[in-house]
Amino acid sequence: MNALILMTRIPMAGQTKTRLMDIMSGDECAELHMAFLKDLFNTFKKLKEIDIYLTYTPENSLDTIENIIPEFVKTLPQIGEDLGNKMYNAINDILSLDYEKVILIGSDIPHIKNEDILHSFKILEEKDIVLGPSYDGGYYLIGMKKPNEGIFHISKKWGGKSVLESTIDMANNQRLTVGLAAKYMDIDTKEDLFAFMDKYEGHRDKIALKTVKFIKEWRENTGQGQVDRTNKRIY
Numbered sequence: 001m002n003a004l005i006l007m008t009r010i011p012m013a014g015q016t017k018t019r020l021m022d023i024m025s026g027d028e029c030a031e032l033h034m035a036f037l038k039d040l041f042n043t044f045k046k047l048k049e050i051d052i053y054l055t056y057t058p059e060n061s062l063d064t065i066e067n068i069i070p071e072f073v074k075t076l077p078q079i080g081e082d083l084g085n086k087m088y089n090a091i092n093d094i095l096s097l098d099y100e101k102v103i104l105i106g107s108d109i110p111h112i113k114n115e116d117i118l119h120s121f122k123i124l125e126e127k128d129i130v131l132g133p134s135y136d137g138g139y140y141l142i143g144m145k146k147p148n149e150g151i152f153h154i155s156k157k158w159g160g161k162s163v164l165e166s167t168i169d170m171a172n173n174q175r176l177t178v179g180l181a182a183k184y185m186d187i188d189t190k191e192d193l194f195a196f197m198d199k200y201e202g203h204r205d206k207i208a209l210k211t212v213k214f215i216k217e218w219r220e221n222t223g224q225g226q227v228d229r230t231n232k233r234i235y
Contacts (some may be wrong), residue, residue, distance in 0.1 A: 001049075001050075001051060001098075001099055001100065002049070002050050002051070002099055002100055002101045002102070002103075002121050003050065003051045003052070003053060003094045003097070003099040003101075003102045003103075004044070004047065004050050004051070004052050004053070004102075004103050004104075004105070004117065005053045005054075005055055005090050005091065005094060005102065005103070005104040005105070006037075006040060006044075006052070006053070006054050006055070006073075006104075006105055006106075006107060007055050007056075007078070007086070007087065007090060007104055007105070007106055007107065008033075008037065008054065008055075008056055008106070008107035009033070009056070009057055009058075009107075010056055010057065010058060010061040010062065010064050010065060011029075011030040011031070011033035011034045011037070011064065011065065012030055012061065012064060013025075013026035013027045013029070013030045014026035014029075015030075015058075016029055016030055016033045017029035017030075017032055017033050017188075019188050019189050020032070020188075020189065020190060020193065022190065023190050023193075023224055024218070028218060031214060032211070032214055032215070032218075033107070034065070034068070035110065035210040035211040035213070035214040036107050036108065036110040036187070036208075036210075036211055037065060037068060037107060037110075038068055038210040039110035039111070039208045039209065039210045039211050040107060040109075040110055040112070041068065041069070041070050041073065042209075042210075043112065043113070043114050043117075044070070044072075044073070044114075045070065045072075046114045047114055047117065047118070050117075050121070051074070051099070052070075052072060052073045052074070053073070053074050053075070053076060053090075053094055054069065054073050054074070054075045054076075055075075055076050055077065055078050055086070055090040055104075056075065056076075056077060056078060057077065057078040057086070059077040059078075062075060062077075076090070076093065078090065084152035084153065084154070085152070087104055087142065087152055088147070088148075088149050088151075088152045090104060091104055091142075091143075091144065091147060092147040092149070095144075095145075095146070095147050096147075100145060101121055101124045101143060101144075101145050102143060102144065102145075103117070103120050103121060103124075103130065103141060103142070103143030104141070104142055104143065105117070105132070105140055105141045106140045106141075106186070108140065108186040108187050108188060109134075109140050109184045109185075109186065109187075110187070110208040110210070110211045111184070111196070111200055111207045111208040111211070112140075112184060113182075113207070116132075116181060116182040116184075119181060119182070120132065120141060120143055120181040120182075121143070123143075123179035123180075123181060124143055124144070124145055124179070126177075126179065127177045127178060127179035128144065128145065128146075128148075128171070128176040128177045128178070129142070129143070129144050129148070129151065129171050129176050129177070129178045129179070130142070130143040130144075130178070130179050130180070130181055131164060131167060131168070131178060131179075131180055131181065132180070132181035132182065132183070132184065133164050133180060133181075133183045133184075134164075134183070134184055134185065134186045135183065135184075135185045135186070136185075136186055136188070137162055137163060137164055137165070138163040138164055138186070139163065139164045139167065140184055140186060141181055142167075148174070148176065150170065150174055151167060151170055151171055151174070151176070153170065154166040154167055154170055187211075193215060196211075196215070197212065197215055197216070197219075200212055201215075201216060
């Protein structure tokens, strides 16, 4: 059996999606994050042969989202001092339950396709590590078959523009083979938000419907995110 871990903050006002608080209120940021989770849970319903886990922080806040967590999703609090520690501990804990492959993803990719998740597990049939690159230079997905704490000991700041490159270098130094999954865009900034809507609003495949609906209604209510097509400027 294989396992997928979704790593997330609990959507609470002022504590999530804070880089969007220059255009959204704390409550709106929390609602947006809640829409991300709903879309991801909907995608997970199609992953019939994979066990799903949610690892969350803060520890005593799960009741905020309990009503949207599907019954098939198991939960565990995040443990660790920094993001790298938390990712390793989650993967190590789940691998210790005798899964063959474990993949962990972040919650900022509500538009991820289930086939890309399945392909990531397939990559692990031949590679030691799988990474899902994000357009900001980091990664949104990491998976392995054996726990490897060293892969998370990068010298760069988490969230920096060279985290993916540094992680691949770390793997190469340990003689671990690395495969790359599909590339996706995190939704962290207003530029990300509007680029996401440009691509997925009205998309024929009906991707990330809850997220698209929330952003569309927010834009209509606030007038935010209008684009001057002559110079591509967002105002």
